[in-house]
Amino acid sequence: MTANNAALFQPARIGHMDIRNRLAVAPMTRVSANDDGTATALMCEYYQAYAAGDFGLIITEGLYTDQLFSQCYRQQPGMTNGQQAQSWQPIIDAVHSEGGMIIAQLMHAGALSQYSKYAAHSSGPSAVKPLGQQMSFYYGEGDYRLPQAMGEDDIQAAIQGFAAAALLAKSAGFDGVEIHGANGYLLDQFLTTYTNQREDKYGGNLTNRLRIYQEIVSAVREAVGPDFVVGVRFSQTKVNDSQYRWPEADAAARQTFTLMAESPVDYLHTTEPLLNEPAFAGSPSLASLAKQISGLPVIANGGVSQPELATAMLESNQADVISLGKTALANPDWPMAVQNNQPLDSFNFAMFSPIANLENARRYFTQAHDAESPS
Numbered sequence: 001m002t003a004n005n006a007a008l009f010q011p012a013r014i015g016h017m018d019i020r021n022r023l024a025v026a027p028m029t030r031v032s033a034n035d036d037g038t039a040t041a042l043m044c045e046y047y048q049a050y051a052a053g054d055f056g057l058i059i060t061e062g063l064y065t066d067q068l069f070s071q072c073y074r075q076q077p078g079m080t081n082g083q084q085a086q087s088w089q090p091i092i093d094a095v096h097s098e099g100g101m102i103i104a105q106l107m108h109a110g111a112l113s114q115y116s117k118y119a120a121h122s123s124g125p126s127a128v129k130p131l132g133q134q135m136s137f138y139y140g141e142g143d144y145r146l147p148q149a150m151g152e153d154d155i156q157a158a159i160q161g162f163a164a165a166a167l168l169a170k171s172a173g174f175d176g177v178e179i180h181g182a183n184g185y186l187l188d189q190f191l192t193t194y195t196n197q198r199e200d201k202y203g204g205n206l207t208n209r210l211r212i213y214q215e216i217v218s219a220v221r222e223a224v225g226p227d228f229v230v231g232v233r234f235s236q237t238k239v240n241d242s243q244y245r246w247p248e249a250d251a252a253a254r255q256t257f258t259l260m261a262e263s264p265v266d267y268l269h270t271t272e273p274l275l276n277e278p279a280f281a282g283s284p285s286l287a288s289l290a291k292q293i294s295g296l297p298v299i300a301n302g303g304v305s306q307p308e309l310a311t312a313m314l315e316s317n318q319a320d321v322i323s324l325g326k327t328a329l330a331n332p333d334w335p336m337a338v339q340n341n342q343p344l345d346s347f348n349f350a351m352f353s354p355i356a357n358l359e360n361a362r363r364y365f366t367q368a369h370d371a372e373s374p375s
């Protein structure tokens with residue numbers, strides 16, 4: 001570690017959770033679970049490696065929250081019954097034994113569901129076909145399906161699904177949960193004007209479009225009690241729309257992050273293509289807005305590969321923790337490598353080919369290693 005990046009290695013506190021440094025692994029879907037949604041031994045190795053590499057916090061891939069419409073991908077892990085919850089216990093123990101903390105990301109696919117073991121159709125705020133094409137590296141093909149518009153009962157069921165999943169995550173021993181409110185999935189479909197054409201209390205103005213966030217946070221908090229970490233993730237862009245920006249711009253940030261400050265939430269997690277860029281013309285970064293407006297601890301994500309950018313975000317008080325996605329995939333020991341001034345590897349999309357799962361990543365690393373070894 002050099003004096004220049006010492007800020008990365010200061011301890012942090014989020015809610016009741018102490019973290020040994022400011023470095024988190026961003027949630028990343030790895031489509032490597034068993035068919036029944038339970039976690040595997042390979043997933044345990046994968047998550048343990050991040051903790052052994054000195055990441056202070058690991059946020060899991062998005063776990064589906066109910067056996068109705070929440071599942072997004074084939075081989076996605078779930079958090080909907082005792083077996084699924086228990087299958088994470090070895091992973092949680094392995095991460096804790098390496099000094100890391102681990103949060104379960106809870107995710108409802110909504111209209112972006114590409115596959116479900118449980119439902120014959122997808123569902124979302126309105127019957128609007130999602131933009132773009134299904135993701136082939138997660139086993140998808142062709143257009144997204146036209147979702148069925150959710151009735152109020154469906155919305156209540158989805159909210160209760162988050163609450164039940166959070167309680168299961170707590171019982172499994174996770175240090176907290178993150179509600180996935182970003183990237184185009186169900187909650188973000190409610191927030192986004194063109195996917196939410198509802199005329200009831202969940203659609204129309206921003207207050208209504210944010211209502212589901214508020215109700216999920218409240219239901220989750222009620223389920224897990226006061227001492228368990230609960231966070232929410234926000235983005236402007238989506239997996240199927242990289243151009244979308246909040247139409248109300250600064251006013252949206254002010255209303256959204258004020259609502260979160262008034263809700264029983266311990267942290268916010270923002271993700272943007274590049275975490276330090278202005279969120280809107282002439283504005284601070286989204287992370288910085290989240291922090292200034294809510295006063296909550298903020299995890300900032302997007303485009304970090306080198307320690308200098310992460311350090312600058314912390315030193316300019318735009319974030320409390322920095323999460324790394326693709327760079328962490330290429331360098332599961334990124335914090336240790338930075339501390340020891342070792343070279344960092346570049347991320348390569350070949351790791352996701354043909355499917356972005358752990359087996360293909362392992363094959364990629366073995367081949368890269370063999371290519372480097374003298375014959």
Ligand SMILES: Cc1cc2nc3c(=O)[nH]c(=O)nc-3n(C[C@H](O)[C@H](O)[C@H](O)COP(=O)(O)O)c2cc1C
Binds near residue numbers: 026030062323324
């Ligand atoms: C393979 C992969 C899977 C992802 N899965 C999720 C996910 O399950 N939940 C989520 O909130 N974000 C997910 N993301 C987005 C990342 O958390 C992160 O926001 C994105 O990669 C940008 O950060 P980076 O520039 O550090 O990679 C995923 C990203 C990748 C590359």
